[in-house]
Amino acid sequence: xxxxxxxxxxxxxxxxxxxxxxxxxxxxxxxxxxxxxxxxxxxxxxxxxxxxxxxxxxxxxxxxxxxxxxxxxxxxxxxxxxxxxxxxxxxxxxxxxxxxxxxxxxxxxxxxxxxxxxxxxxxxxxxxxxxxxxxxxxxxxxxxxxxxxxxxxxxxxxxxxxxxxxxxxxxxxxxxxxxxxxxxxxxxxxxxxxxxxxxxxxxxxxxxxxxxxxxxxxxxxxxxxxxxxxxxxxxxxxxxxxxxxxxxxxxxxxxxxxxxxxxxxxxxxxxxxxxxxxxxxxxxxxxxxxxxxxxxxxxxxxxxxxx
Amino acid sequence: xxxxxxxxxxxxxxxxxxxxxxxxxxxxxxxxxxxxxxxxxxxxxxxxxxxxxxxxxxxxxxxxxxxxxxxxxxxxxxxxxxxxxxxxxxxxxxxxxxxxxxxxxxxxxxxxxxxxxxxxxxxxxxxxxxxxxxxxxxxxxxxxxxxxxxxxxxxxxxxxxxxxxxxxxxxxxxxxxxxxxxxxxxxxxxxxxxxxxxxxxxxxxxxxxxxxxxxxxxxxxxxxxxxxxxxxxxxxxxxxxxxxxxxxxxxxxxxxxxxxxxxxxxxxxxxxxxxxxxxxxxxxxxxxxxxxxxxxxxxxxxxxxxx
Amino acid sequence: xxxxxxxxxxxxxxxxxxxxxxxxxxxxxxxxxxxxxxxxxxxxxxxxxxxxxxxxxxxxxxxxxxxxxxxxxxxxxxxxxxxxxxxxxxxxxxxxxxxxxxxxxxxxxxxxxxxxxxxxxxxxxxxxxxxxxxxxxxxxxxxxxxxxxxxxxxxxxxxxxxxxxxxxxxxxxxxxxxxxxxxxxxxxxxxxxxxxxxxxxxxxxxxxxxxxxxxxxxxxxxxxxxxxxxxxxxxxxxxxxxxxxxxxxxxxxxxxxxxxxxxxxxxxxxxxxxxxxxxxxxxxxxxxxxxxxxxxxxxxxxxxxxx
Numbered sequence: 001x002x003x004x005x006x007x008x009x010x011x012x013x014x015x016x017x018x019x020x021x022x023x024x025x026x027x028x029x030x031x032x033x034x035x036x037x038x039x040x041x042x043x044x045x046x047x048x049x050x051x052x053x054x055x056x057x058x059x060x061x062x063x064x065x066x067x068x069x070x071x072x073x074x075x076x077x078x079x080x081x082x083x084x085x086x087x088x089x090x091x092x093x094x095x096x097x098x099x100x101x102x103x104x105x106x107x108x109x110x111x112x113x114x115x116x117x118x119x120x121x122x123x124x125x126x127x128x129x130x131x132x133x134x135x136x137x138x139x140x141x142x143x144x145x146x147x148x149x150x151x152x153x154x155x156x157x158x159x160x161x162x163x164x165x166x167x168x169x170x171x172x173x174x175x176x177x178x179x180x181x182x183x184x185x186x187x188x189x190x191x192x193x194x195x196x197x198x199x200x201x202x203x204x205x206x207x208x209x210x211x212x213x214x215x216x217x218x219x220x221x222x223x224x225x226x227x228x229x230x231x232x233x234x235x236x237x238x239x240x241x242x243x244x245x246x247x248x249x250x251x252x253x254x255x256x257x258x259x260x261x262x263x264x265x266x267x268x269x270x271x272x273x274x275x276x277x278x279x280x281x282x283x284x285x286x287x288x289x290x291x292x293x294x295x296x297x298x299x300x301x302x303x304x305x306x307x
Numbered sequence: 308x309x310x311x312x313x314x315x316x317x318x319x320x321x322x323x324x325x326x327x328x329x330x331x332x333x334x335x336x337x338x339x340x341x342x343x344x345x346x347x348x349x350x351x352x353x354x355x356x357x358x359x360x361x362x363x364x365x366x367x368x369x370x371x372x373x374x375x376x377x378x379x380x381x382x383x384x385x386x387x388x389x390x391x392x393x394x395x396x397x398x399x400x401x402x403x404x405x406x407x408x409x410x411x412x413x414x415x416x417x418x419x420x421x422x423x424x425x426x427x428x429x430x431x432x433x434x435x436x437x438x439x440x441x442x443x444x445x446x447x448x449x450x451x452x453x454x455x456x457x458x459x460x461x462x463x464x465x466x467x468x469x470x471x472x473x474x475x476x477x478x479x480x481x482x483x484x485x486x487x488x489x490x491x492x493x494x495x496x497x498x499x500x501x502x503x504x505x506x507x508x509x510x511x512x513x514x515x516x517x518x519x520x521x522x523x524x525x526x527x528x529x530x531x532x533x534x535x536x537x538x539x540x541x542x543x544x545x546x547x548x549x550x551x552x553x554x555x556x557x558x559x560x561x562x563x564x565x566x567x568x569x570x571x572x573x574x575x576x577x578x579x580x581x582x583x584x585x586x587x588x589x590x591x592x593x594x595x596x597x598x599x600x601x602x603x604x605x606x607x608x609x610x611x612x613x614x
Numbered sequence: 615x616x617x618x619x620x621x622x623x624x625x626x627x628x629x630x631x632x633x634x635x636x637x638x639x640x641x642x643x644x645x646x647x648x649x650x651x652x653x654x655x656x657x658x659x660x661x662x663x664x665x666x667x668x669x670x671x672x673x674x675x676x677x678x679x680x681x682x683x684x685x686x687x688x689x690x691x692x693x694x695x696x697x698x699x700x701x702x703x704x705x706x707x708x709x710x711x712x713x714x715x716x717x718x719x720x721x722x723x724x725x726x727x728x729x730x731x732x733x734x735x736x737x738x739x740x741x742x743x744x745x746x747x748x749x750x751x752x753x754x755x756x757x758x759x760x761x762x763x764x765x766x767x768x769x770x771x772x773x774x775x776x777x778x779x780x781x782x783x784x785x786x787x788x789x790x791x792x793x794x795x796x797x798x799x800x801x802x803x804x805x806x807x808x809x810x811x812x813x814x815x816x817x818x819x820x821x822x823x824x825x826x827x828x829x830x831x832x833x834x835x836x837x838x839x840x841x842x843x844x845x846x847x848x849x850x851x852x853x854x855x856x857x858x859x860x861x862x863x864x865x866x867x868x869x870x871x872x873x874x875x876x877x878x879x880x881x882x883x884x885x886x887x888x889x890x891x892x893x894x895x896x897x898x899x900x901x902x903x904x905x906x907x908x909x910x911x912x913x914x915x916x917x918x919x920x921x
Contacts, residue, residue, distance in 0.1 A: 380682040403902050406899040407679050
């Protein structure tokens with residue numbers, strides 16, 4: 001089976017079959033990163049551009065390692081070193097990159113919809129590595145891969161997503177993906193961090209963490225953008241932490257075998273207690289490992305590979 | 308035929324035969340970037356250092372892709388992340404890089420003559436990727452390649468170069484190259500942007516765009532450094548644009564089959580109207596594509612390859 | 615023979631046999647960088663992460679070239695472009711990188727002990743590329759390699775290290791290594807730049823350069839951190855230079871065949887006169903060349919290679 005899409009722009013566009021295709025392909029790539037020689041020649045002679053207009057370590061590194069392990073050439077462009085300082089528009093930059101004949105352009109941008117605009121403009125495959133508060137589809141795919149690897153399925157599971165739902169592209173992509181795959185999703189966060197009419201996305205809403213995580217299989221904690229403290233979105237980190245930090249006490253409300261997830265980087269003691277982040281329920285580092293595999297799968301499938 | 312030079316420092320140093328050798332070699336490399344597997348092992352085991360002391364996306368990316376498609380190892384050094392912050396001189400940095408045995412050092416620097424100084428100091432091949440307001444030879448080579456591909460020749464063509472001639476390394480390199488190859492070159496720009504005694508470079512000078520582009524085969528628009536507006540070199544962007552923006556009206560003065568070129572990044576609506584930049588006469592993106600091929604050709608020829 | 619250590623954290627941890635193993639292996643790699651095709655497939659399919667939390671050209675470039683010439687995939691992460699801006703701790707960053715299954719993490723950090731902390735946390739090999747004022751073991755190894763290549767031995771040589779001993783990780787690593795290998799080490803510098811009880815490291819101390827370099831085989835000049843001038847550690851650069859600059863006059867006090875070394879980048883006219891830096895006694899650029907070989911040796915040995 002092949003992925004017939006040119007681009008990966010968001011989870012919202014993906015069918016159940018497409019998600020399963022990506023997850024199954026990713027599963028088959030996990031093994032490559034554990035070999036003595038962690039490299040296959042699958043994408044030899046392909047050029048992958050990582051265009052990161054927002055700072056990022058893990059996502060850029062994950063894509064770069066994924067590309068290199070498939071034998072592709074990877075080229076990094078970051079906003080700070082780029083000609084964006086000369087005032088070039090993203091459209092013109094994209095057309096220029098297109099003219100250099102890459103095979104895939106991975107883009108992270110602080111404007112929602114930037115990858116979609118690019119996808120229409122250029123003939124190459126675009127992968128959305130996070131656009132504003134819109135989507136972060138590779139994160140949701142690696143989250144779903146992690147859940148499936150641990151629980152054997154996604155359908156029927158109860159998942160709580162906790163934190164700044166309104167400003168989180170991770171939350172949006174996961175809500176799209178998890179509900180489509182048949183999970184029941186609950187969200188909780190301070191009132192100022194819950195988007196209006198969020199129920200229309202098919203989730204149940206709670207104002208308290210305790211209600212949201214009751215009897216769930218998966219607790220997905222979101223990163224608090226501590227820089228927003230200034231903006232009066234929430235009273236203080238201390239106040240936030242008092243109500244929405246996952247700790248050894250409130251975690252007992254979830255199922256005994258509940259998994260704890262976080263997209264990273266974590267704020268220890270703000271949204272998650274250190275002993276929970278490092279504890280037996282945490283699959284945070286498995287998420288990172290699976291991220292490389294999911295990105296390998298996408299690079300492979302979007303350049304014409306079949307499972 | 309081989310290129311007997313150690314370095315590519317400027318177009319001023321190149322003979323007609325050398326220019327033709329580079330353009331013909333570049334022509335033969337165009338095809339590599341359109342293959343399914345865009346990679347040849349020609350420069351396997353060669354090390355290419357891209358030393359960029361000025362911000363750049365397209366030129367650095369173009370060189371990096373060129374190197375990788377030839378199988379070379381590429382290493383990027385940018386001013387912001389380099390030990391230049393420790394006050395090391397360019398000379399000492401160059402000698403240090405030399406001691407690591409690279410094969411080619413590509414350098415962009417805001418000081419005119421920096422690549423020439425390096426070329427004398429180190430045994431490796433130096434490629435000038437733009438030095439101050441002096442030369443940008445790979446840009447002129449890709450421009451000439453684009454003209455030749457479209458018009459079948461350079462000799463005898465009429466070319467207008469419009470804009471900030473005085474501060475443009477692109478203009479200087481193109482004037483050297485185009486006149487050497489037998490084209491007739493006209494320049495136009497505001498009086499403050501025309502260098503004195505420019506006629507001695509073998510060009511005719513006009514103060515108005517309309518006079519300069521009359522009956523020309525090629526219109527080469529230069530990028531306005533909008534940051535110079537502060538410096539009273541020209542009254543205002545608006546004023547500049549009123550007199551020197553290429554648009555659908557004034558372009559009719561050129562030949563019907565005239566080509567529009569621009570080194571990028573473009574300031575839409577300042578030096579070029581959007582519909583002209585994106586219109587049928589524009590070969591701006593072909594310039595970018597040819598840039599990769601020209602840089603592949605230079606890396607190949609300077610490391611001992613023959614056509 | 616194999617290196618049984620997981621990590622290279624400091625010279626202090628190395629036995630004479632281990633130092634000899636590294637130097638001999640490095641010697642055998644020198645030749646690779648002089649070939650027409652400077653590449654061997656030894657580390658194909660290995661992933662090396664260069665995590666540089668302080669600016670650096672030469673060390674990062676040296677490691678990157680070393681990795682690429684062994685056929686490894688190299689990934690650069692610098693503090694300025696990383697998610698450290700999001701407040702992630704080094705511990706969490708390291709665990710995340712670990713989860714992507716690299717083989718070696720090279721780290722430079724301004725905190726002493728940072729590499730040691732990482733080494734305990736992650737299963738991969740850690741190489742210390744400079745930690746605060748603590749150690750810079752690859753520098754000391756390339757220095758010892760250079761001495762051995764020129765003098766045929768280290769034991770019994772007299773070595774003077776001149777400058778800011780107290781704040782120099784280069785000095786500390788070299789003192790550990792040179793004394794262990796049987797050299798007699800003398801240090802000199804302004805009183806504010808000599809650590810208390812430095813004699814306990816097995817060196818003799820002088821307050822004047824002239825006394826320290828008398829009859830030595832090796833003069834190792836340290837870089838003055840000119841940015842410290844503000845901090846009243848020394849009166850002025852001029853004053854420092856008057857007392858501690860190696861020049862054509864005071865160098866006569868050393869042996870006739872004494873070698874001049876410097877870890878770079880050099881401050882010409884501050885700690886070393888230009889004619890000495892570029893003169894016949896100087897092996898500064900050989901140090902740089904040997905640096906690539908030493909780093910190749912370490913990458914090779916730490917990933918399981920044997921000599």
